Amino acid sequence: MKKIATDIKNHVLTGISYMIPLVIAGAVIMAISRVGGSLYGITDIWDDSYAESANGLIRLLHSIDGFGGTALGLMFPVIAAFIAYSIVDKLGIAPGLVGGMLVKDINAGFLGAIAAGLIAGYVCLWIRNHVKLPKSMASVVPVFLIPVLGTLITVLVINYIIGVPFAALNTGLENWLNSLSGGNQILMAAIVGGMVGFDLGGPVNKAAVTTAMALLTSGVYAPNTAAQVAIIIPPIGLGLATVFAKKKYNTELKEAGKSSIIMGLVGISEGAIPFAVESPLKVIPSTVIGSAIGSAMAVGLGAVNQAPISGFYGWFTVEKWPIYILSIAIGSLFVAVSSALLRDKNAGIEEVSSDLEDDFDEAAWEEEWQS
Known part of the structure; x- marks a missing residue:
């Protein structure tokens, strides 16, 4: 049991280590945009109305903020993908990415992304270790069976089993933190x-x-x-x-x-x-x-x-x-x-x-x- 807990911790830390540069890049780009906007007295440079501004620099700052947001939006897919990668190597990347995107879409939060990565990784690992085909068809497993079955099982588990409770937990956490004063x-x-x-x-x-x-x-x-x-x-x-x-x-x-x-x-x-x-x-x-x-x-x-x-x-x-x-x-x-x-x-x-x-x-x- 202790070994399992240690392995899971190491897989999660691997995912985090790949996620952090992405988060820093996105957040710094957004910060540059918002500091630039503040020079013009703008506190909400991300607002869509600035996309049509007559000032070209303000339009650029608005676009830069969007680019940073795009990088931040990849945070959950990346952490899920690389947790799965840590478990089962590159076979887990595709299911992890899709699972992470689904977590983002249903607002299941950071914990949901971690769960998605673990599910994708261990599902793919089980398929690789237990599904045996004749030698003539062995190449089908890594290039077809694992990506398809791994992704399908991952998204079904997230959408119909863990998605709702994790989304509720995430929303509750956000509301609680925002209510603190x-x-x-x-x-x-x-x-x-x-x-x-x-x-x-x-x-x-x-x-x-x-x-x-x-x-x-x-x-x-x-x-x-x-x-x-x-x-x-x-x-x-x-x-x-x-x-x-x-x-x-x-x-x-x-x-x-x-x-x-x-x-x-x-x-x-x-x-x-x-x-x-x-x-x-x-x-x-x-x-x-x-x-x-x-x-x-x-x-x-x-x-x-x-x-x-x-x-x-x-x-x-x-x-x-x-x-x-x-x-x-x-x-x-x-x-x-x-x-x-x-x-x-x-x-x-x-x-x-x-x-x-x-x-x-x-x-x-x-x-x-x-x-």
């Missing part, structure tokens, strides 16, 4: 931020980030804002800790701290991993709380990030970007100060002493002293 929205942001700061690029982090990004297609931006703030707080905070408390860190971690700040600024949580591995019980509570504080502050004070971009190059496209940057700074400072205070003040010295002891040869020293 005040303290409830701040609490949601804190939970998303804490999840992102928990395992620094691991499964809990990815679950929060990818769900938040998926909700962008439904116009729900608060979870994404929380997630993108939280992604960069741990690496920046832990990097700053090595600056504020130099004596508490050995040379190796000081060097890791420099890299961690840079990785944080470009939106890579994994820069914090060396610190978490070295002292998890002292680092992880700081990263969870610091990320939660920064995320809650950004969302609570009205910052809105409509693109799945955490790096500094996307900060100025955020609505109320000064609040957004301040929230990142507050969260990072909390991580830096708390992790430095929790750390043993002799932690940086002990390793140096240990290294000196390892290099000390007592017999050679005694011989030299006697001579």
Whole structure:
């Protein structure tokens, strides 16, 4: 059972890894269009009325927004296709794509797309392993039987069995998130931020980030804002800790701290991993709380990030970007100060002493002293 769960997790993570570049491309293209529109005082550049604008640049910006939307619209087919691909190689791509498109059409959401990919992959795997034809007809299985039967079974299961409950779940989630306000929205942001700061690029982090990004297609931006703030707080905070408390860190971690700040600024949580591995019980509570504080502050004070971009190059496209940057700074400072205070003040010295002891040869020293 444990192996099955591990395999499913790996298949889903494979699908996510193929989906993320597509989501980033689409969202950044849309952000460029909307920032351009804001220069003309336009807050809804996606509205069809701008397709007939007398200003050619506004028409272009409207078209660019549509191109970004096209890329985002492929998110569900792509994640479903590559989950299936992870299970059964290229045989699963066609059923996965069709299943993902159906999920998009019936609004079954991100979870529906994951289910579609798993169904397509395991159906195709079963057909490949159990349908045996004479040697003269063996080539029919991969080029005809699996694409046709795999796709048909996948769409039937989605449309008549799982589609309605997943669509209801997705709609309920969207309505609930859109209905959140005040303290409830701040609490949601804190939970998303804490999840992102928990395992620094691991499964809990990815679950929060990818769900938040998926909700962008439904116009729900608060979870994404929380997630993108939280992604960069741990690496920046832990990097700053090595600056504020130099004596508490050995040379190796000081060097890791420099890299961690840079990785944080470009939106890579994994820069914090060396610190978490070295002292998890002292680092992880700081990263969870610091990320939660920064995320809650950004969302609570009205910052809105409509693109799945955490790096500094996307900060100025955020609505109320000064609040957004301040929230990142507050969260990072909390991580830096708390992790430095929790750390043993002799932690940086002990390793140096240990290294000196390892290099000390007592017999050679005694011989030299006697001579």
